[in-house]
Amino acid sequence: MFDTILFVAFPYVAVAVAVVGGLLRYFKDRFSFSSQSSEFLEKRELFWGSVPWHYGVVIILTAHLLAFLFPDAWGALVANPVRLYALEITGLALALMTIVGLVMLIVRRVQRPRINAVTTWLDWVLLVALLAQVVLGFWVALAYRWGSDWYVRTAVPWLRSLVVLQPNIQFVTALPWVVKLHMLGGFVLVALFPFTRLVHVFTVPVTYLWRPYQVVIWNRRPGPAGRRV
């Protein structure tokens, strides 16, 4: 029963909160969508925090996502011991990178009065949640080896069962509590998404790769083109 609440109800609630909250915020308060960068107030320490943190976490999340989307291909990938070793070591290094970066960012936020001045209580909630999540992830990777292999056979089937609305928690109930906490932590972050600066993740400006450099907007122009560049 308790497991059902944690691994079925909670994920659905988290996703619902994220979707509804995210949409509401996007349409009601789009002004609030911002990276809330503090680079303008302090640059040097931000570099050593922000760059390892972001690159580390983006790559790790991409790996999680790829294994979730293509479990068969991923399984074949890690079937070879050499590739498995390489993946595990890379993953550990990246996890370490994110932890170091995040700790750097947290220390900076505590120590620098200027950065402290632009920090809200929700920022602290988010930072603590993120730190807990990456530390748990690192712990799992260290204590329960070959996660890149068993992830495909435990968490992935569970997540996929949630997606197809036929929740099946037998894949995860027997896992160690550290792993369980890491899984729940992911959904805590999902639930936090619409209330924090995390929303900037969904506004990554990929369109910059192809949009014309100059943007001209017309109120009303003769002919079909309402917006011309």
Added chain:
Amino acid sequence: MDIRAQVSMVFHLDKCIGCHTCSLACKNIWTDRKGAEYMWWNNVETKPGTGYPTLWEDQEKYKGGWEVVNEGGKPRARLKLQGRFGALANIFYNPYLPSVDDYYEPWTYDYANLLDAPEGDDQPTARAVSQITGKYIDTIEAGPNWDDDLGGSTIYAANDPNLAGLNEAERAELAELQRVVFFYLPRICNHCLNAGCVAACPAGAIYKRGEDGIVLISQEKCRGWRMCISGCPYKKTYYNWHTGKSEKCILCFPRLESGQPPACFHSCVGRIRYLGVLLYDADRIEEAISVPNQELVEAQRSIIQDPFDPKIIQAARDGGVSDAMLDAAQKSPVYKFVKLWKLALPLHAEFRTLPMLFYVPPMLPVLARVTGDGNYEVAGAADHSLAPLLSSLDRARVPLRYMANLFAAGNEEVVREVYRKLFAVRLHSRSQQVGDVPADEVQRALEIGKTTPEEAGAIFRLTARPTYQERFLVPPLHREEAIEQTISPYKERSETGFGFLETPERRW
């Protein structure tokens, strides 16, 4: 041919007295808010000097504007900052972003202490309090116009990037200059045709309004990626550290839309500012920014079109330029200064953004210098005629090269022609008003200045005695008509043109 209209500006620097009234008018209306305290959408800096933010002209430091690269034998302009993938790669940390210390840390004073301090042996003081952290600042190390009027000139003025290329003797002249001569450079957003901020914005939040060319940042689309601040070589977009959004001069568009000039124009004590419409050919922007430095000013002039030419008028109408806008373009004082008379020049054309704010370079005092015995002498003053003025340019106290670095992308000939014409106008006007200049000298001055008595008279009138209506030719923008398809004009009116009535502050 794609003819568009642009609300453009001329600042006549000979008339600027450096009073900062423009800056304060702007500050009081737009940037007197949390996160914006340090912003001066309009600022006035002393030249020679390093400006605001410090050393903004040094694009090796800030990577603003465009550079021309050779691509398959053809010159092509690209952002100096980074390519498109570079923008995404640097999004977590922009190496060329100025920090608040390059501007200054805004502060106020603890005034309450003056009234509330307990009785004691000392006078209570009002200590400086940071407007960012709320903590006391023991030593204020920079502030708005910190180097105003060359305060600390050996520290500030000596680092002016425009001094590049000046020899020892000329620099020595400038050291002399620091004691007696300087001029002011008021700056606002140039509302460029090829804006660096627009091109650098990863989110595509910055745009040019098609009808009038005003460059704006959509506060709803801006995500605080901060590339515009680097991309603008004039450092005229600012990051609001409180809201996490970039902001910039909006050319007071709500005022323009109700027929008034922008606040900084309206309040200008020296009446140095002119506002009017220019027509330009948008299809030739690419061509105009790809020429070598020496030709940039002329290239920019060449894409500005004659508003009286029937062909241009027709093309403009086809492109949706309103008749009212065309009428304003024909009466535009900016067109006269920039295109007809060729007196107003773009600031740092070598940034290749095609700025639409033009400057008439300052003429005085270029001749006076302090001699060995400490006397202040004007070259040629011993002569009994005004003719020496005409040959004085190369003996000027402020080297032409310095002005050319500022206003002509290094092309001295462009600046020389402006000064020759300005001299001719002076001589001509003096002969008219005072009558002590021999007619042949006036004639010679006009020939050297490549002008006519009629033109000199017109320049004099628009420079010295323009009416309010002649200085500010605000076109009827008819925003209420233009937007009626998307929003009720009554609602638009109640929103004073913004369509945005939330408090600009962080809520999450």
